[in-house]
Amino acid sequence: MVGAWVIMGDEREKTASKENLMRFNSVELVYFSPTGGTRRIVEWIGRALQKATPDGKPAVAHDLLSRPPAQDLVLSPDSLLVAGMPVYAGRIPPHCLPLLRRFKGRHSPALAVAVYGNRDYDDALLELRNALGGSGFVVTGAAAFVSRHSVFPRVAADRPDADDERVAEEFARRCAARLADMGALSRDLNVTVKGNTPYKELKPGGPRPxxxxxxxxxxxxxxxxxxxxxxxxxxxxxxxxxxxxxxxxxxxxxxxxxxxxxxxWRGPQYEAMSAVFAEKCAARREPELFV
Ligand SMILES: Cc1cc2nc3c(=O)[nH]c(=O)nc-3n(C[C@H](O)[C@H](O)[C@H](O)COP(=O)(O)O)c2cc1C
Ligand code: SF4
Ligand code: SF4
CATH class of the missing domain: 3.30.70.20 (Alpha-Beta Plaits)
Known part of the structure; x- marks a missing residue:
């Protein structure tokens, strides 16, 4: 069978065997976002991806803060999962790992999105990619974005901004195009991201409200x-x-x-740390895409 394929936001058309191409019919978003930055970025990506589904239906959102899943959710092979996590001490929050494991793929495609406060994301994106890979997803795209630092809000105070939104849309476009070019998904299609194993060691402590x-x-x-x-x-x-x-x-x-x-956030010790962070993390960092 021969089908015509339009890559979203693009006039290019491609004729190819329909059976051989990866096509997603729905988009599911999952995020943990206590101060809202991760959610905004994942929603931008979700809205752009929505246009690439056959009937343009809105993405389904799973908010791990307000509605943690009570049971496992198994996604079909043609559902695309976008998983967004904030970066805590260079890792994804340990609290989120068991919640994320509730989402199971069946060789379903997924995008990993780590959102950090303009210091660094260290091993968080790799950890997220690996966690999704361990739950039956094939991570065909990944990205690190910057959002206001939730502990030191003077850092990256105006992020994410309009430029970040444009990059989020570009990320979605590239990921949709890559998927449209792919055949059946297998683990070796997992995208390579920055990060190291063993992951950065988790240390207790840090400021508390x-x-x-x-x-x-x-x-x-x-x-x-x-x-x-x-x-x-x-x-x-x-x-x-x-x-x-x-x-x-x-x-x-x-x-x-x-x-x-x-x-x-208050207290002399906190204020001193905040001043140090504001100076150390003043230089703007840009989103990084792995597609
Ligand atoms: C406990 C904790 C640790 C954090 N560690 C880092 C970090 O290692 N690097 C960084 O750049 N930002 C760090 N941040 C900032 C968050 O990654 C950033 O503000 C993120 O956007 C928060 O997401 P949210 O707005 O969805 O809650 C940390 C925030 C918290 C609360
Ligand atoms: S600190 Fe007091 S006022 Fe603020 S949210 Fe908690 S209960 Fe409400
Ligand atoms: S008490 Fe601590 S863990 Fe609970 S909402 Fe506040 S900062 Fe988050």
């Missing part, structure tokens, strides 16, 4: 959003939000939802 109890109206929003249940209300009479420092991973989701600013 602080609660100003005079500002807290005990609305419970921070307790509800915390992905690791690190927050609780201390007692019925002297109700105050307390944080388990051993559980907290410093993701800043609680700061993001707090309506009064009670949850915030």
């Amino acid at each position: 602080d609660v100003d109890h005079t500002e807290c109206i005990q609305c419970g929003a921070c307790v509800d959003i915390c992905p690791v249940n690190a927050l609780s209300v201390s007692g019925p009479t002297d109700a105050a939000v307390v944080r388990d420092m051993n559980l907290c991973m410093g993701c800043a989701a609680c700061i993001q939802v707090c309506p009064t600013g009670a949850q915030a």
Whole structure:
């Protein structure tokens, strides 16, 4: 059978055997995004990919922060998964790995997207690619993007910006074109990315948000959003939000939802670190695409 194939956003047409070509019929997005940067970038990619599906149907989104999956989800070989993770200490957040493993591919294509705060992504993209590969996906494209640093928000304060959006769309276009050129997917089509094994060692510690109890109206929003249940209300009479420092991973989701600013980064030690980071990470870094 002979079919005509249009590569998205492009006037090029290609005539080829339909059976021999990889074509995705739907797009699924999965992301963990406590301060919203990863989500924005993955959504840009998803919107651009949507145009490459036969009926242009919108991507299905899986938000690992607000709706962690309760059971496994098996994707069909013609579903394209876009997995976006923030970079924590050069790795993907350990909390996310078991959640990500709930997504299973059947030689399904996937794109790996690591989003970092303008310092470096170290081994995170490689770790994400390998995690997806271990769950039955073939990672045909990968990218590292920059977003505002969620711990030191003066770093990359205006990212992602319009230029990043254009690169995200270009990434989607290239990935769709590469897939359209591919035959059946196999593990050896996994894209090569930057990073090393063994991965960067995880070290405990790092800044944690602080609660100003005079500002807290005990609305419970921070307790509800915390992905690791690190927050609780201390007692019925002297109700105050307390944080388990051993559980907290410093993701800043609680700061993001707090309506009064009670949850915030503060303290002299934090301010000193913030100043050092702002200087060290001032130079703009650009997205990197592996397609
Ligand atoms: C605990 C923690 C560790 C981080 N480590 C790094 C890092 O190693 N390199 C970096 O460039 N950014 C780092 N960041 C910044 C985030 O990767 C960046 O802000 C990302 O955009 C956050 O994604 P989100 O907006 O989807 O939450 C870290 C952030 C947190 C909370
Ligand atoms: S308490 Fe810690 S882990 Fe929980 S939302 Fe806040 S920063 Fe994230
Ligand atoms: S979100 Fe803010 S105001 Fe609401 S309980 Fe938490 S600290 Fe208090």
